[in-house]
Amino acid sequence: MSLRVVVNPITCVGHGICAELFPERISLDPWGYPIIDPTPIPPELEAHARRAAAACPTLALLLRQAGAAKR
Amino acid sequence: MRAPRPSLTATELPRLLSSTSGADLDAHQDRFGPLPSSARGLAAEVERAGLRGKGGAGFPTAVKLRAVAAGRRGRVVVANGTEGEPASAKDRALLRHAPHLVLDGATLAAEAVGAQEVILCVARDHATTRSVLDAALAERRGAGLDRVPVRVAEAPHHYVSGEESALVNWLNGGEAKPTFVPPRPFERGVRGRPTLVDNVETLAHLALVARFGAAWFRGVGTDADPGSTLVTLSGAVRSPGVYEVAAGPSIAAIIEGAGGSIDQVEAVLVGGYFGTWITVDQAASTPFAADPLKAIGAAPGCGVVFALPKGACGLAESARVARWLADENAGQCGPCVHGLDAVAGQLAMIDEGGRSSLNATESLESLLAIVEGRGACRHPDGAVRFVRSALRVFGAHAAQHRRHGACRAAAPLLPTPRTGGWR
Numbered sequence: 484m485s486l487r488v489v490v491n492p493i494t495c496v497g498h499g500i501c502a503e504l505f506p507e508r509i510s511l512d513p514w515g516y517p518i519i520d521p522t523p524i525p526p527e528l529e530a531h532a533r534r535a536a537a538a539c540p541t542l543a544l545l546l547r548q549a550g551a552a553k554r
Numbered sequence: 555m556r557a558p559r560p561s562l563t564a565t566e567l568p569r570l571l572s573s574t575s576g577a578d579l580d581a582h583q584d585r586f587g588p589l590p591s592s593a594r595g596l597a598a599e600v601e602r603a604g605l606r607g608k609g610g611a612g613f614p615t616a617v618k619l620r621a622v623a624a625g626r627r628g629r630v631v632v633a634n635g636t637e638g639e640p641a642s643a644k645d646r647a648l649l650r651h652a653p654h655l656v657l658d659g660a661t662l663a664a665e666a667v668g669a670q671e672v673i674l675c676v677a678r679d680h681a682t683t684r685s686v687l688d689a690a691l692a693e694r695r696g697a698g699l700d701r702v703p704v705r706v707a708e709a710p711h712h713y714v715s716g717e718e719s720a721l722v723n724w725l726n727g728g729e730a731k732p733t734f735v736p737p738r739p740f741e742r743g744v745r746g747r748p749t750l751v752d753n754v755e756t757l758a759h760l761a762l763v764a765r766f767g768a769a770w771f772r773g774v775g776t777d778a779d780p781g782s783t784l785v786t787l788s789g790a791v792r793s794p795g796v797y798e799v800a801a802g803p804s805i806a807a808i809i810e811g812a813g814g815s816i817d818q819v820e821a822v823l824v825g826g827y828f829g830t831w832i833t834v835d836q837a838a839s840t841p842f843a844a845d846p847l848k849a850i851g852a853a854p855g856c857g858v859v860f861a862l863p864k865g866a867c868g869l870a871e872s873a874r875v876a877r878w879l880a881d882e883n884a885g886q887c888g889p890c891v892h893g894l895d896a897v898a899g900q901l902a903m904i905d906e907g908g909r910s911s912l913n914a915t916e917s918l919e920s921l922l923a924i925v926e927g928r929g930a931c932r933h934p935d936g937a938v939r940f941v942r943s944a945l946r947v948f949g950a951h952a953a954q955h956r957r958h959g960a961c962r963a964a965a966p967l968l969p970t971p972r973t974g975g976w977r
Contacts, residue, residue, distance in 0.1 A: 491734045491930070492734070492886070492887035492888065492889060492890075492928060492929055492930050493733070493734050493886045493887055493930045494734070495887075495888060496888065497888050512889060512893075512924050512928075513892075513896075513924070514888055514889070514892040514893070515888075516888040516889050516892075516928070518924070518928075
């Protein structure tokens with residue numbers, strides 16, 4: 484079962500670290516908030532996704548099973 | 555199911571609001587008959603009826619009933635009459651003129667999902683509504699109809715405060731702001747309990763389905779859009795107000811029925827501020843119902859129909875509403891806070907016209923794409939839909955603004971009320 488990244492937009496305050504650590508799925512909008520590509524993450528990128536989620540200062544970046552309910 | 559009164563034959567409108575029905579219990583029971591003694595089989599009947607939520611999203615009511623009924627014990631029903639939509643008055647009208655129908659529906663919904671408690675939420679600034687409800691609840695206690703206790707709560711009156719997670723968050727002691735979902739209220743709602751949040755009009759229809767059955771409910775409307783719906787009609791009509799319609803007559807016919815003339819209309823806003831501007835031609839060929847509206851990229855939403863009078867400026871109106879929607883954000887999600895502010899700014903620039911508006915439409919379109927889907931709730935998405943439709947319907951007019959500048963300032967038509975605190 485593959486993962487995808489999800490952001491809690493309420494807790495996210497736009498530090499932008501996630502886009503640095505996981506540019507394969509995360510870019511930043513004009514105000515510095517993450518734009519998430521919901522494409523499932525292949526196994527070889529999972530470590531990067533986990534590192535980005537762990538590095539978020541507000542714990543706003545979440546990993547969800549792809550195919551689970553939206554968000 | 556009990557046979558309906560002659561005055562409530564399956565094909566006759568209005569059903570919910572009629573000039574002969576009163577707000578008091580006797581008049582209510584004369585018109586609709588007694589409250590059914592139980593809600594047994596109600597979810598199945600509601601499913602056969604095809605009742606959908608009337609608060610805006612149009613979610614199938616039976617699905618919600620079943621989801622809450624399947625949850626943990628200690629379930630709660632929240633009847634949502636907060637009506638944060640400025641151009642809508644139908645929930646208020648229903649609560650004032652047919653409070654017992656809403657209370658019947660809330661009681662039956664509570665029994666159908668096994669809830670021991672109903673919280674009826676109304677907006678804080680509706681003092682009249684509150685006193686009508688207090689009187690109705692006293693009557694019901696006197697008549698022994700208080701099978702499920704009902705508490706009235708006066709919620710903050712923000713645009714997003716009626717969103718179900720916002721309402722639940724406020725009832726739990728927080729601010730009336732949406733929360734990150736899941737969990738949704740049907741899983742974890744009031745006090746962490748499975749909570750059914752239904753619009754008050756939905757509950758009124760449910761009370762009629764419980765009495766007269768699904769076949770009666772389907773006596774008006776179409777297979778795809780059964781039943782009737784309340785519409786708040788305003789703008790270029792002689793008699794603005796709340797009407798009850800079923801799928802069938804075109805939106806233009808509804809406007810003409812209220813003493814308007816479609817020749818005197820510039821464009822029509824359907825569904826409220828999360829809704830869609832449509833052209834007069836579309837209004838002439840489209841009934842006010844989910845299925846036909848979907849075909850033109852619109853939805854009934856909370857039942858708002860606003861006829862923009864000929865000569866009024868749709869761009870100026872839209873820019874004002876877009877600014878209001880931006881200011882009504884809950885201050886929680888960055889993309890909504892910053893994005894809607896930028897969207898409103900670009901639309902204002904398009905309205906001002908002249909040289910500075912040359913590339914504003916392209917910039918606005920890319921902004922809309924960035925903002926859409928980026929909030930915890932659907933506030934940004936609704937605002938994006940509204941602004942996109944303004945660009946579509948008033949695009950040619952925007953070109954005139956670009957060449958000749960903005961239209962002469964006129965008195966605002968669409969309401970943009972001041973709102974208070976969040977608790």
